[in-house]
Amino acid sequence: MNNTSGEECVKNDEFKYTMYSTVFSVVFVVGLLTNMAAMYIFCFSLKLRNETTTYMINLMVSDLLFVLTLPLRIFYFINRDWPFGSILCKLSASLFYTNMYGSMLFLTCISVDRFLAIVYPFQSRMMRTKRNAKIVCCGVWILVLAGSLPTGFLLDTSFRGANNKTNCFENFSSKQWQAHLSKVVVFIETTLRRPRTLNRGGRMNKTKILRMIVVHLLIFCFCFIPYNVNLVFYAMVRTKALQGCFIENVVRTIYPIALCIAVSNCCFDPIVYYFTSETIQNSIKRKSQMGSLKFSEALQSETNSAMINLRTLKTKMFHSESTA
Numbered sequence: 001m002n003n004t005s006g007e008e009c010v011k012n013d014e015f016k017y018t019m020y021s022t023v024f025s026v027v028f029v030v031g032l033l034t035n036m037a038a039m040y041i042f043c044f045s046l047k048l049r050n051e052t053t054t055y056m057i058n059l060m061v062s063d064l065l066f067v068l069t070l071p072l073r074i075f076y077f078i079n080r081d082w083p084f085g086s087i088l089c090k091l092s093a094s095l096f097y098t099n100m101y102g103s104m105l106f107l108t109c110i111s112v113d114r115f116l117a118i119v120y121p122f123q124s125r126m127m128r129t130k131r132n133a134k135i136v137c138c139g140v141w142i143l144v145l146a147g148s149l150p151t152g153f154l155l156d157t158s159f160r161g162a163n164n165k166t167n168c169f170e171n172f173s174s175k176q177w178q179a180h181l182s183k184v185v186v187f188i189e190t191t192l193r194r195p196r197t198l199n200r201g202g203r204m205n206k207t208k209i210l211r212m213i214v215v216h217l218l219i220f221c222f223c224f225i226p227y228n229v230n231l232v233f234y235a236m237v238r239t240k241a242l243q244g245c246f247i248e249n250v251v252r253t254i255y256p257i258a259l260c261i262a263v264s265n266c267c268f269d270p271i272v273y274y275f276t277s278e279t280i281q282n283s284i285k286r287k288s289q290m291g292s293l294k295f296s297e298a299l300q301s302e303t304n305s306a307m308i309n310l311r312t313l314k315t316k317m318f319h320s321e322s323t324a
Helices: 015-045 051-067 070-079 086-119 130-153 174-191 206-238 245-263 265-276 278-323
Strands: none
Touching: 015 051, 015 070, 015 245, 015 265, 051 086, 051 130, 051 265, 070 086, 086 130, 086 206, 086 265, 206 245, 206 265, 245 265
């Protein structure tokens, strides 16, 4: 069937509800645990905080805000009904885009900061300060919220399906998709403009730079590119810029898979904290060494106590034999 003839294409994306509820449940548990562990390290274990950890803390906040909305999404995709009201639906949608594009920008900030610190350690000293990092983070939040809040709050939740159930996350109009498409294209073009001056640093610490770039690019390519590329085609299908039932079915099938991959980014971000910050690595190593030391001390104490008890027992037995 071809929709160029005016006929409606048959939608075959009912599998997405089971996929969403399953994947989002896993992401909620893993993302909550890993980001809470990161919060503990940042708040209680990390003694030295610098501009890099400032970006990481903001990335963690972005992840946690989204993760905490996942139970609402899980409930909706299981029951296919949204009883939580229009505001929470709009807010949940907004936080999804805030997390995705906030993560992209904060990862870019971390990459640029590490690049400057390793390749230009002395020249960038005046630029790389906690104050400037806080200003950049404020700018990122303003930029991301300015794009995500209008997009989320344009979502219509008043439509009720045949079963008299309220829909959420599924009611963008064609004009809204067209507006969102232009934002996505501009955002991807801006975010992909990363420094390309790796060779200027000579051979100095290229291993650290390469490790950082590999980790960031893996997360970026795996989590963000599939969803955003498919989102462009999905918006073109919804706005009738692309027509044809085959194309529509392909795009509708890929969309939920790409969305699930994109949502998983909040589980991978804590990996960034470890691989791009020696401060956090040292903090974790210090904690593990302290734990091992405490275990060794406790084991030594138990051994000494057992030896003392054994000697006492031998003394008592020898004394009993002598009196007998």
